[in-house]
Amino acid sequence: MPAVKMTVNGKKVSGNVEGRTLLVQFLREHLGLTGTHVGCDTSQCGACTVHVNGRAMKSCTLLALHVEGAEVLTIEGLATGDKLHPMQEAFREHHALQCGFCTPGMVMSAIGIVNDHKELDEKTIRHQLEGNICRCTGYHNIVEAIGAAHKTMRG
Amino acid sequence: MYDFNYQRASSVADATTKHKAAEDARFLAGGMTLLPVLKQRLDQPSDVVDLADVKDLVGISEENGAIVIKAMTKHHDVEHSDLVKSKIPALAELAGTIGDPMVRNRGTIGGSLANSDPAASYPSAVLAMNATIHTDQRTIAADDFFQGMFTTALEPGELITKVSFPIPTKAGYKHFPNPASRFPIVGAFVAQTKDGTRVAITGAGPCAFRVPEFEKALGSAFDPAKIKDVKVSADGLNTDIHASAEYRAHLINVMARRAMGG
Ligand SMILES: Cc1cc2nc3c(=O)[nH]c(=O)nc-3n(C[C@H](O)[C@H](O)[C@H](O)COP(=O)(O)OP(=O)(O)OC[C@H]3O[C@@H](n4cnc5c(N)ncnc54)[C@H](O)[C@@H]3O)c2cc1C
Ligand code: FES
Ligand code: FES
Numbered sequence: 001m002p003a004v005k006m007t008v009n010g011k012k013v014s015g016n017v018e019g020r021t022l023l024v025q026f027l028r029e030h031l032g033l034t035g036t037h038v039g040c041d042t043s044q045c046g047a048c049t050v051h052v053n054g055r056a057m058k059s060c061t062l063l064a065l066h067v068e069g070a071e072v073l074t075i076e077g078l079a080t081g082d083k084l085h086p087m088q089e090a091f092r093e094h095h096a097l098q099c100g101f102c103t104p105g106m107v108m109s110a111i112g113i114v115n116d117h118k119e120l121d122e123k124t125i126r127h128q129l130e131g132n133i134c135r136c137t138g139y140h141n142i143v144e145a146i147g148a149a150h151k152t153m154r155g
Numbered sequence: 156m157y158d159f160n161y162q163r164a165s166s167v168a169d170a171t172t173k174h175k176a177a178e179d180a181r182f183l184a185g186g187m188t189l190l191p192v193l194k195q196r197l198d199q200p201s202d203v204v205d206l207a208d209v210k211d212l213v214g215i216s217e218e219n220g221a222i223v224i225k226a227m228t229k230h231h232d233v234e235h236s237d238l239v240k241s242k243i244p245a246l247a248e249l250a251g252t253i254g255d256p257m258v259r260n261r262g263t264i265g266g267s268l269a270n271s272d273p274a275a276s277y278p279s280a281v282l283a284m285n286a287t288i289h290t291d292q293r294t295i296a297a298d299d300f301f302q303g304m305f306t307t308a309l310e311p312g313e314l315i316t317k318v319s320f321p322i323p324t325k326a327g328y329k330h331f332p333n334p335a336s337r338f339p340i341v342g343a344f345v346a347q348t349k350d351g352t353r354v355a356i357t358g359a360g361p362c363a364f365r366v367p368e369f370e371k372a373l374g375s376a377f378d379p380a381k382i383k384d385v386k387v388s389a390d391g392l393n394t395d396i397h398a399s400a401e402y403r404a405h406l407i408n409v410m411a412r413r414a415m416g417g
Contacts, residue, residue: 002161014195019161019203020193043191044336055231055260061190062261065161066183066205112256130337131255 009077024059035075046132049105056112075104090149098136109144120150156193160202174312177202184266212243226265245326265315279344282355286320304361325377327414336399343410346378358402379417
């Protein structure tokens with residue numbers, strides 16, 4: 001089986017995978033990083049969102065071999081010890097989750113949205129969140145949390 | 156997903172050579188269509204040839220009155236390109252409506268055109284602006300490129316390298332999105348070109364197509380009032396759970412007028 005190397009949450013990792021192994025399978029099954037979720041089979045729900053070289057992507061729709069040599073950031077790489085990332089803190093503060101299944105993907109997408117936008121209004125947040133599906137919250141508090149985190153992260 | 160032999164190409168020549176040498180290969184660009192297709196086991200290639208390392212397939216430039224976008228340029232980069240925003244703002248706007256941010260961070264213009272999904276957004280722009288598709292072997296005019304559902308003029312193993320869009324005097328794009336998938340149920344691109352105003356529709360038929368009735372009524376005008384009473388027939392249009400052919404025929408007129416600011 002071909003070998004693959006990448007950096008995940010700042011650590012160099014490697015493994016042997018099949019051509020068809022998806023990045024999300026490599027993260028969950030080879031590295032045991034089960035924070036990244038799989039919510040659909042159609043590339044539509046966003047639960048599997050991680051950052052690859054600084055950009056938000058669906059890890060269920062990327063081959064592990066394709067990201068050879070890349071920097072991958074998952075939900076597990078956000079907090080520093082007990083200190084939550086400002087986006088995680090905003091989700092906690094604004095009650096932006098119920099069951100939590102969509103949350104890792106939501107948080108990773110949300111950070112991507114904040115990184116991409118100097119200015120951010122509610123309409124933009126809702127448009128940019130179209131690739132993340134939540135069946136619990138009705139999105140309202142997620143949108144609030146992202147708006148609040150935008151202020152802390154962008155100062 | 157069935158397994159396959161994964162290969163990476165270092166250049167256009169390397170990609171086409173590897174494709175030819177394999178039993179039944181597919182190029183991999185953004186993978187936003189190919190991987191969902193493979194995951195559903197709708198296709199079973201022997202080899203996948205990844206274009207990720209082919210750096211000379213990426214970039215946007217202006218050449219002789221045209222905006223030239225290389226095949227591996229991502230939707231996100233077209234959406235945010237200052238050049239595209241200043242010369243063909245409607246094209247940047249269209250790129251910003253494709254799927255969602257994660258799809259735009261990966262999906263490419265070459266992949267979208269090669270795939271010719273009945274609801275793909277870019278084909279409407281390519282047809283309306285009378286763009287030229289460049290491959291490793293030849294150039295193909297927009298009017299000859301889209302041939303049917305998931306069918307184009309490309310030969311097996313032929314690689315799109317870039318697309319050249321002559322800059323129109325005016326252009327607009329409007330679509331009515333499917334709220335679940337974000338693909339257009341109907342999308343209309345209208346461009347005022349040196350050969351008159353061209354109207355191209357996506358989402359409504361087996362592949363993108365022009366609307367001669369509208370083009371005749373418009374001549375070289377960019378004026379929604381001129382097509383207000385021009386009806387489009389529902390014959391041959393798509394019917395599915397999202398919209399009937401009659402509803403799509405109605406949307407074609409509404410979206411085309413909105414694309415012209417009406
Ligand atoms: C949730 C979701 C929503 C989407 N919404 C939209 C939407 O609203 N509008 C829209 O237009 N699209 C939409 N898409 C599709 C998306 O735009 C794809 O990125 C695009 O259709 C294919 O581009 P790709 O680069 O991902 O190609 P790939 O998936 O890598 O390839 C697609 C096909 O084209 C071939 N190919 C790729 N590059 C070339 C080339 N240079 N030359 C020859 N053949 C090539 C491949 O072999 C393959 O057969 C959506 C996708 C998803 C997952
Ligand atoms: S698991 Fe649903 S988009 Fe990746
Ligand atoms: S919190 Fe349950 S799916 Fe979003």
